[in-house]
Amino acid sequence: MTTLCDAHNHLHDIRLLAELPGILSAMHDAGITHCVVNGTCEDDWGQVMDLARANPRMILPSIGLHPWKVSTRSDNWLEKMTSTVIRESGRVFIGECGLDRWMHKPNIEAQKKAFISQLALAAEYNLPISIHCLKAWGPLLEILKTHHRPQRGFLLHSYGGSPELVPELAALGAYFSFSGYFLREEKKKVHEAFRRIPPDRVMVETDAPDMLPPEYYRKYSLSTSTTHSLNHPANLLSVVEGLAKILEIRESHLRSLASENFHSFFPVELS
Template sequence: MALIDAHNHLHQLPDPDAAIAAMKDAGISGCVVNGTSEDDWSDVASLAERHPDFVHPAFGLHPWHAHRRTPGWLEKLRSFLDRFPHASIGECGLDRWVDEPALEEQRAVFLPQIALARERNLPLTIHALKAWGPLLEALSDEAPPEGGFLLHSFGGTPELVCQFARFGARFSFSGHFLHPRKSKVLDAFRTVPVDRLLLETDAPSMAPPAEFITHPLPDGQNHPANLAAIARELALRFDEPFEEFAARCTENTRQFFRLH
């Protein structure tokens, strides 16, 4: 069964083309590659042009980079979306784990990206860390796109699953949550509606435990080809046949990102 990595930063690896070859060998048929700032949108675009049947580009301004934006950032984002009309928006969001930039400055770039996703009816990938209340407030202030949004590497509670599902959320599981100290996150994912669950690596970040690293990289980086081992282990934890589990997650990803 061909898997799809719903969220990574493949362009940040030293040799993305070699990584794609390894992903294909591991049974992965595609990935959504997310830009995070004006500085890397062109790198995502270049990768998508070289691998149009494998790389599905996403362009967004990450909350960590909100204070480094240029005055024309939103128009620049629009231009990349014009160039890639089947792209998605992301990653963007809110983060109270960092002290800088301030939450209000993060909101100043997050709300226009929600509005742009709604305006163009594009899939939207959201980063949220220690900011669940402000995120619910933002989604009330600026309605999400009709097709909903993805909370990538969702690390919240079962109660938050219910709250965000009402807004149209999808939830992607990262192999980082297979670490024993993250066991409570597995409980939350057991409450995710079956048609809302996606799989991701967030590569080169969020590496899984060592026993699920099939493609090691230097400096603890996470290879996106590790997705296959992550998916097998999650199916086991959910007590589901791997083929059925993988097929459902892949179809959920195709449906959300409109990859048919």
């Protein structure tokens, strides 16, 4: 059976640490061979790198300044990120970063400045970049059109934009990853968007411990999640099952597509 690759999660999240050995074992048993673990601020970049060093065959590290964390950045955050990129020589990616106007009182100009800096760094070293966007598709599209992008393209993680944006984003080099939260029946616009995405640009992700799939799709749960609100990373199986139904293709075919696209975008051989 084709292996599975999680294009975006936060396996270093403190909410998962108590169960991490069991989580990694469950992911292995589920056939998940690789996952990209994304940092969101300076404080967690070291945790991401340590986790990747401890699990080099599975975990691909990525460090970014998330739009929710822009207000907490230090004066030399970009220098720290750049030095890590240079030191790791292609073995670390960029993200999670991007734009968010959904959050309370967003400083969109500060977000744009931080995102442009990270996009430039990814472009300079041709690194994968994982982009977050909520209710800011206009500004994001403008930045992507007017600034250098990595030759390998860029990933729009947990894509929730409109179907109409897909062709333009794909032409700019976008890959699109689908998360389990969007398996909900009411998310029909997202379903339609993924039907329009070129087959060679589709990936799957969990965004664990967030973006929990609907209950009827959940295959794994966390014993420490008393409210059942946390997403187990092995629920990538549920994401594949649900997206295959949405796209009306066989699960085995989607597994192959998503795995091929993952390996095309991410330099797994350097992990």
